[in-house]
Amino acid sequence: MAELNLILVGPPGAGKGTQAERITEDFNLPYIATGNILRAAVAEGTELGLKAKGFMDAGGLVPDDVIIGVILDRLQAEDAAEGFLLDGFPRTVPQAEALGADLSSLGRQLTAVLLIDVSDDEVIRRLSGRRVSAKTGRVYHVEFDPPKNEGVCDVDGSRLIQRDDDKPETIKNRLAVYHEQTEPLVDFYSNLGLLRRFDGSRPPAEVHDRIRAQIAALRVEGSL
Ligand code: ADP
């Protein structure tokens, strides 16, 4: 079976984490979410966390030289040998170049880059209502995807919180950073023939169906 080396791209709040939870289960892939790795490092007070915290709180990006090594190391882990789903990395062209160089030095290549597209207005609606379980990482929305019991996770009853960077002022900054620094990846991967675009304004189940069908087709192509 060919490797499935996938990247999720899209503005903050596009639904990457929501879809990742389903796709990793469908295709049994390790989920490597830079934001989750960094938030855990901040919570544990590690050297990485100390370096990252200020940038994250302001809605900016952590410098490339801080994040690239961490993610490339993570991709060397045994569970990622047959494939992976990256969410939140790469977020800049230098990160994408570093990833490409690293994979090719290992004789590996990307299968596809999945772009989930939504408008800025929708991003603001989604991030303002996003709630996450600090324990399980499961994502909810107060209006679009509420938990069964208000304020607690369906999975284990843990408390739901609002991320510090989901406050209105920070959301605007994150969107500006996305347009300036991450959106150039759309052309970058389009030129490499790797980009697959999905309309993220559709309901979660519909976005999922489309992405799953696309990955299944890519896997068949890869094994021919
Ligand atoms: P990202 O990982 O791209 O930042 P999330 O998956 O955390 O985005 O989703 C952001 C918010 O939008 C969450 O509150 C989530 O419940 C909600 N959401 C995700 N996908 C959809 C969708 N297709 N329609 C409506 N709301 C959604």
Ligand code: AMP
């Ligand atoms: P996310 O959970 O993907 O929304 O990421 C939360 C925050 O973590 C971002 O706003 C950035 O500050 C930081 N971050 C996550 N991934 C990266 C990355 N690849 N490069 C730089 N900063 C990142």
